[in-house]
Amino acid sequence: MTLRDKVGILAMSVVHKLLEETLVAYIRIHGNFNDIAEIFEIIKKAVGTKINGDPIVVHHWLVQDKGGHDMDVCVPVSESVVLGDVKSMTLESCEAMTLVHHGPYESVLDTYRQITKETYSHGLPIAESGREVFLSFDVEKPEDTIIEIQEVLHDWDNRFSKQLGEVLGEVARSKILECYTAISHESSKEDRAQAVKCAIDMLDELATEDQKFEILSPCAHVFPPELIENMRLVYVETQSVEKVLEAMASSGNYPKFTRKGNILHSTKEPYNRAAYDKAETRKEKMQAYCFCPMIKYNLDEVSGSFCYCSSGWYRRLWEGILGKQVKVEIVKSLTRDDDECTFAVHLPEK
Numbered sequence: 575m576t577l578r579d580k581v582g583i584l585a586m587s588v589v590h591k592l593l594e595e596t597l598v599a600y601i602r603i604h605g606n607f608n609d610i611a612e613i614f615e616i617i618k619k620a621v622g623t624k625i626n627g628d629p630i631v632v633h634h635w636l637v638q639d640k641g642g643h644d645m646d647v648c649v650p651v652s653e654s655v656v657l658g659d660v661k662s663m664t665l666e667s668c669e670a671m672t673l674v675h676h677g678p679y680e681s682v683l684d685t686y687r688q689i690t691k692e693t694y695s696h697g698l699p700i701a702e703s704g705r706e707v708f709l710s711f712d713v714e715k716p717e718d719t720i721i722e723i724q725e726v727l728h729d730w731d732n733r734f735s736k737q738l739g740e741v742l743g744e745v746a747r748s749k750i751l752e753c754y755t756a757i758s759h760e761s762s763k764e765d766r767a768q769a770v771k772c773a774i775d776m777l778d779e780l781a782t783e784d785q786k787f788e789i790l791s792p793c794a795h796v797f798p799p800e801l802i803e804n805m806r807l808v809y810v811e812t813q814s815v816e817k818v819l820e821a822m823a824s825s826g827n828y829p830k831f832t833r834k835g836n837i838l839h840s841t842k843e844p845y846n847r848a849a850y851d852k853a854e855t856r857k858e859k860m861q862a863y864c865f866c867p868m869i870k871y872n873l874d875e876v877s878g879s880f881c882y883c884s885s886g887w888y889r890r891l892w893e894g895i896l897g898k899q900v901k902v903e904i905v906k907s908l909t910r911d912d913d914e915c916t917f918a919v920h921l922p923e924k
Contacts, residue, residue: 588688591671592667592669595667597651597663598630598663599624599661599662600646601617602647607679614649614711617648628707628708628709632704633705644800646663669759674721674722696760696761700728704726708721730868730883734793750780787882794887794890802891838918841916842863863914865884877909885903902920
């Protein structure tokens with residue numbers, strides 16, 4: 575049986591997997607698919623007989639510009655390797671939705687769309703960085719390329735559980751998490767949204783606004799640390815928030831902010847601009863606007879408190895830049911029957 579035959583069984587279906595912790599030798603590059611083959615060869619020569627699996631690329635999609643995006647080009651190894659540009663790290667264990675792609679890389683977007691559609695049908699959020707495992711890769715025969723696409727899941731449930739315990743204690747945590755008793759990666763987006771609604775309704779009863787902020791903001795998607803560090807260095811050098819805002823605007827990789835004194839306002843752009851512009855009903859428009867697959871299909875049912883989660887995107891960014899705690903206020907939210915989502919970052923006094 576050929577490699578194509580072995581993986582062909584899975585090629586038509588999206589599979590949920592728990593990815594094991596993996597030691598890899600890697601080189602971080604900024605570029606695109608055409609740069610990968612050469613880097614694979616450099617790493618393979620450096621590690622020699624220590625190769626311990628198929629090559630992997632970790633895509634950091636949000637660290638991008640016209641020249642491409644950041645990627646960790648990796649080869650699994652049996653022991654740590656440090657040689658020249660080649661370093662070692664451990665890819666953490668995580669959950670992922672996976673699908674095997676056959677054929678030229680140029681058509682890989684179709685595979686990604688299939689995974690995303692299936693993942694969102696279960697109301698599962700996808701992390702900022704994803705992985706590709708190159709099961710078969712010959713630049714001379716692109717039609718024979720076989721890649722397992724691994725869309726890593728954002729671990730929202732675990733983050734929520736951890737923060738509940740830290741802020742409210744074990745009794746309240748256990749009570750709230752009863753809402754999730756029947757929820758798994760196989761649950762429908764409707765069932766997941768109802769579990770979220772149940773949990774946030776209970777949180778509204780048990781927690782103050784400040785406690786809800788402390789519980790939900792760490793559940794947000796993880797703002798890329800590389801982008802935070804870039805702006806932190808600007809702030810360290812200039813001690814000027816205004817200079818940081820100028821640097822953000824010139825980069826294009828950051829939210830847009832307007833400043834009024836010590837408060838920064840940011841309004842989110844629609845998740846799917848094309849669908850948003852074509853939408854004929856308010857429900858369609860709001861679903862196209864919202865980023866969160868956990869609630870976007872049931873926005874009118876979920877408490878506005880849920881969007882303290884989104885505030886964490888801004889919190890992580892600005893606390894990383896300033897090295898101080900910031901407060902993020904929900905100014906407008908789809909869950910509060912507004913037409914857009916706006917957040918206010920309250921900067922600390924100097």
